Every structure is written in structure tokens, then in C-alpha cells.
Amino acid sequence: MTAQDRALRRRSEILGAAATVIAEKGYQETAIADIAVKLGIGHGTVYRYFDSKRHIAENVIEYVIDKIALLVADVDPDSAETLEDYAAQIGTLGNRLFDFFLTHRDLAAVFFFESYGVDKTLTGRMQEAVELFGSFVERYLDNGCRKGFLRSDLDVEITARAINGMILAGALRAFQAADPDAQRDRWIDAIRTLMLSGMAA
Amino acid sequence: MTAQDRALRRRSEILGAAATVIAEKGYQETAIADIAVKLGIGHGTVYRYFDSKRHIAENVIEYVIDKIALLVADVDPDSAETLEDYAAQIGTLGNRLFDFFLTHRDLAAVFFFESYGVDKTLTGRMQEAVELFGSFVERYLDNGCRKGFLRSDLDVEITARAINGMILAGALRAFQAADPDAQRDRWIDAIRTLMLSGMAA
């Protein structure tokens, strides 16, 4: 392993430990020393890899956002041709997203809560990420309208963000539930139903 | 005005100033002195009305939650008899909620962002509030199912929280938009459409 590799690994370890500690104690309550202790390294070492405490938080948050963006970007919004395709896509995406949060609980905690406790700039960064996911959803809806399997009179822009809101609410709720997997399945069903047919009898 | 009254008024003033400053600078960046300066009182005085900085935040947040709970509690979930009644109720509630956040921007900022930057307990308190609103929505859905104008196979519990997620996402987005009123109307329409008929063509 080269020195370069070791440095990158150390950087990753610090980010990982930071995510864990921040998820546990909250950003403000987290001291640099806590992160160092968790890794069994001197706290000065942390400053060899990051400029400041805030810089660490920034990197953790960017990391989460990147990971989620990858999940979402991986599915082609234009590929669905029928309502059935579309329903399947919703299921796939939902499962991925929910699974990510359920698997990476530290990152989920940072994503849902701690990214608002650092400062206005990072809060804004999170908002941008949410908006990015919203704009992905919008592309799915656009495709559906174009292909004709979604209503042509849809307010695509807003509806996309509304769906995004449901998804995030669901992911958060499943993340916090005692039985995450059951919750996940029910949420995906409920969202899909609402999207496709609404609630009217 | 009795001494009692004066004390209550002063307490309110402090909460109001706190909400404004916290909304502006964020909880962590807010110093007790900032709040006192805003009111032109000594910062020691604040401690005659609140035990601690956290205590103030707690009260501000409880205040927001109470206000919103009042808005919601004011509409009888059982009163809708038809899908039309129901659609009207959705519009009424949505308008109230959106209007509240648009009118009380300080409180909205605290509600949406700052309540996550204090500590785990208050974050949990916020989650309870969100859950409370979700359970209200659930009662509306229950009523609809019982009365037969909503599908009987609805996963009422989850669907209610999904709708709640949409509403909050919309309120936040309208709150941050350049043209809040236009956004509000589009969101209410989009959510109502989704709820009643879904998106399928």
C-alpha cells in the first residue's frame, strides 16, 4: 500500500468515525477529540487531513449526498414505457433509497438531522441536494407525461417535489422504526398507490 | 396591568425575540446577549424568565408546535361526508398551514431548521409533533374510509404520514420561494390531485 493509499484510507477512517460520532452525539456536541479517540489516534492527526471541524462535517455531508445521488442517477428516467414499467421503477428506486438509509444508519442520521445543525451554508447545501432529488423525480414525471401514461395536466414541477417529500418522510420513518423492513415495504406500496391511483374509492 | 401580567408579557417578548434571532443566526450562533440586546434589556434578565438557553429554545419550539396544532385541531376530521367535502377540507387545511408559515417566517425557520440543531431531545420533540400532525391526517383518512368515499384497502397509517410529508415539504418550499402565494396554491392543488386521483392518465 502506497503512502498515498494510506493517507486516503486514513481520511476515510476519519470521515467514517466522524459520521458515527456526529450521528450519536450531534454535531455541536461532537469534539474533534471524540473522533480521534474513536480511532485511537491523536487529535492533532485529524488536522492533518481536515482543516477544521466544519470541514469534516462538510465532507461527511457531501459524502452522503454523493452516495444517494449515485443511487438515483443510476436509473434512466426515460426508460419506462408503460404505467407498469413506471410502477416497477418506483419500487426499485424506493427500495434502493430506503435500503441505503437502513444500511448506513450513521449517514442517515447525519442526512436527516445533523446537516441542519452546522451552519446556514451547509443547511443550504442540504436543501440543494433535496432539490436535486426532486428534479430527478421531475424527469420521471416528464417522461410519463410525454409517453402518455401520466395525466397531461399534471403540475409536474410541484408534484415531483411533493413525491420527493413523501419519499424522504418515508425513508426517515422507516429509519426510525423498530421494524424497518416492514415499514419500507408498506411505504413503497402506499406511495406507489397514491402516485398511480390516488385515494378516492 | 398587574405584575403577573407584566411578567407574562415580558416572557412572551423574550420568546418572540428569541425566535427572531434564532431564525436569523441559528440556535448555536445565537447568544443570550443577542436576544437581550434585541429587547433592550440586560441579559441577566432573561434568566429571570427562563432557566437556560436551551429552555428558551424548548419554549419557542413548543410555541410553534402549539400554534400549528391549534390550526389543525380546529377542523373536525369526521365532518366530511363526501369526496367533495373532503377536497374542500384539504384546501382549507393546506391554506391555513401554508399561511401560518408564510406569515410567521421566524417560527417557520425555527420549525423547519433550528429545531434540529439544539439537541436530541428537542429533535425528538419535533418528531413527535410531526407524528401528531400525521395522526391528525390519519383521522381524516379513517373518516373517509368509514364513510366510503376513500378506498377501503388504503394503508391508512402510512398513507397519512406520506401525505403529511408532502404537506410539510410544500410548506417549506413555499416558505423559501420568491413567490410564496403562487407556490402555495400550486402545492395545494398538486397534493389534492394526487390524493384524490393519483397521476395515472
Next chain:
Amino acid sequence: MTAQDRALRRRSEILGAAATVIAEKGYQETAIADIAVKLGIGHGTVYRYFDSKRHIAENVIEYVIDKIALLVADVDPDSAETLEDYAAQIGTLGNRLFDFFLTHRDLAAVFFFESYGVDKTLTGRMQEAVELFGSFVERYLDNGCRKGFLRSDLDVEITARAINGMILAGALRAFQAADPDAQRDRWIDAIRTLMLSGMAA
């Protein structure tokens, strides 16, 4: 004593203690806590009166410079009419300056040594002060040339700074001597002799 007075007194106390500690340990080795301990106050209190450690040093140095400037400014450079007057003036000024340093040993130590250990800006400030004293000396020489009791071909500007250099060297040496008073008298004599008649046999 008003609150204002008490604050001013406290400020003075801090400056005094700072001068003492800085004179003793040097600026860099002086911790804010040392100053606070010397006064039996909390170290946070120091920050109620000064913005930073550097701010304290700056004030101490300005204080010394002001005090010395006062000593010098008090004698009218134009009042000497004859060489005898002039010789007497030199004696008066020398005595004052030497006495000041001998009486205020803390301030002398700061003036001579510590004002160079803070940063470039303060070092520059000290240089300005030295130059100010030099320009005072220049006015004395100017007067002497105008009145005709000093040589008309004198390089007044440079000679004044040379004399200033002697005076400061003498003050420093007396300050550090075991027998300051004897040194002071010898220095004043030696400088006066050199100024008036030089060393040639």
C-alpha cells in the same frame, strides 16, 4: 465610585498586571491566565476589557509611549537662549527620562525589549515612537542653530537621531545597572559633554 470608574480602574489594573508579567516572562511566554492570576480574577474577565492578548500588549505599549511623550512634550524646545540654558535643558530632560525608566521598571522592560516580540506592526509602532522622540530632539537643535549657539553647519536631522540613540542607550544601560542613579548622572554628563564640546583635547 461609579461603575464607569470601577471599569476604568479594572482596565488599568489589568494593564498594570500585564506590564509586570510581560516584563517578567516576556510577551510570548505570558499567558492571559498569568495576568488574571496576578490580579486574582478569572481569565475570562480580562476579555471583558480587552479583545485579545495582542490588544493588551498594544495598550501597554501605547501607554508607555504616551507617558514618555508627555515627559518630553512638556519642555519648550524654543525656550533656550544660550548654550547654558541649553545645557540645563539637556540635564532636565535626561533626568526625567532616566527617572521614568528607573521608576517604572516594568514599563521600561516592555519599552526596551518586549515591544519587539509581539509583531511587525507593534515593532513599527515603537519605531515611530523613537522617531517622535528624535524629532523632538531635532527641534531643540533647530532652536540652537537659529539662536546661533549651535554650529550652523550641523546636520540637524541626523545629529538629532544620533543624540536620541545615545539617550536611549543610556536609559537602557542605567535601567539595567546595579547602581542606576550613579549611572544616570554619568550618562547625562557624558552626553552633555559630547553634545557641547566633543571629545577632542
Next chain:
Amino acid sequence: MTAQDRALRRRSEILGAAATVIAEKGYQETAIADIAVKLGIGHGTVYRYFDSKRHIAENVIEYVIDKIALLVADVDPDSAETLEDYAAQIGTLGNRLFDFFLTHRDLAAVFFFESYGVDKTLTGRMQEAVELFGSFVERYLDNGCRKGFLRSDLDVEITARAINGMILAGALRAFQAADPDAQRDRWIDAIRTLMLSGMAA
């Protein structure tokens, strides 16, 4: 070049770089890493040649002092036989000293300023060096008195240190002047005049 030679050369390089950086940034602001970067070597390497940061400063300062001592020691204080010889000697010495500071600006900056910002011991060492130069001047005066071309009633000890003060003040001032050479000539003239004949008309 032997290993020994290479080590000595490296040691010199470090001292030179240190002088430059210290002159630029000040001793306290200088990090070992700055010196290493300047030489393109690892900062751990510096510790193979010097025990500590202070040790480097000590060596830089000793180096300056040695250089200056050499300049001065090179002229025999007993060689002047007449006032004219003496006047010439003053000119020679002054020119050498001024030239040294003007040529080695880094060393001058360290000598004049930074040697006071390390610690008491080094400040004392500088004082000793100044005193050494003073004692040299004293030997010149002694010679003049013995030979009869200087006044027999001179306070040789003090007058020597006074002249030393002038010389250092002049060197400093020339070092900082925009037109160092012109300043040097005027200072040497002014000091010589003062020494030989004083200022009286």
C-alpha cells in the same frame, strides 16, 4: 566533498534560510516547516542539524554577532596616533558596520529586532554583544586619552557606550531608509563631528 563537508554546508543552508524567514516573518511566526520548505527539504531533516527551533535562532544570532565582532576586531584600537588618524578610523569602522547591515539585510533584521523576541537568555546574549562593541569603542577612547589627543577628563566607559548607541541607532536607521548609502554617509559625518568637536558654535 566529504560527508562532513556536506553536513556543514547543509547546516549553513539551514541557518541562512532561517535568517531569511525569521527576518521576514519574525521568530514566533516562523515555523520549522517554513525553513524546510524554503530549502526544499523535509522538516524533520532540520532536526538532524539543530536540537530545536530555539537552537536555530541561537545559532543565527551568534552568527551575526560573530560577523560583526570580526569587523570590529580587525582594527587595532591602539594604532591611531593623532586626531586625524582617529577621525579616519571612525570613518573606516562606521563604513564597515553600516555596509555589513546594508549588505546582509536578513542578518540586520534579526540583529535589530528578532533577537529580542526569542527569550530572556538570547536577549541577554544580544546585550552582551552590544556591550562587547561598547568595550571596543572604549579601547579606542582609552588610546586617545593615553596618546593625548582626547580630553583627559573624559568618562571613557560611559562615553564609549554612548557612541556605541549612536552608531547602532545610525545603522538601524540607514538599514530602514529608502536611500541607505546617503544616510550612511550623513550618519558617519554627524557622529564624527559630534565626537570630535561637539555641536557648540
Next chain:
DNA sequence: TATGAATGAGCTTTCATTCAT
């Protein structure tokens, strides 16, 4: 009741120094 001076816990950050490679 109101005040604001005083306090000190507790943090972030720097960097001289060490030492395994």
C-alpha cells in the same frame, strides 16, 4: 425585579518535536 460584571469549563487549533520507515 433588573442588571451586567465576573466566572471558568471547555472547545478548537497550532506546531515543535519524535521516530519508524
Next chain:
DNA sequence: CATGAATGAAAGCTCATTCAT
């Protein structure tokens, strides 16, 4: 010999909280 990753002492500074007035 050279390196630079790792270390942790050490200090400046902030500000919530207390309490005498």
C-alpha cells in the same frame, strides 16, 4: 541520512450562567 506522519501540550477565546447590588 532524510523524511513526514503522528502526536499532544498548551493557549487563546467564547459565552452560558451566577449573583451581588
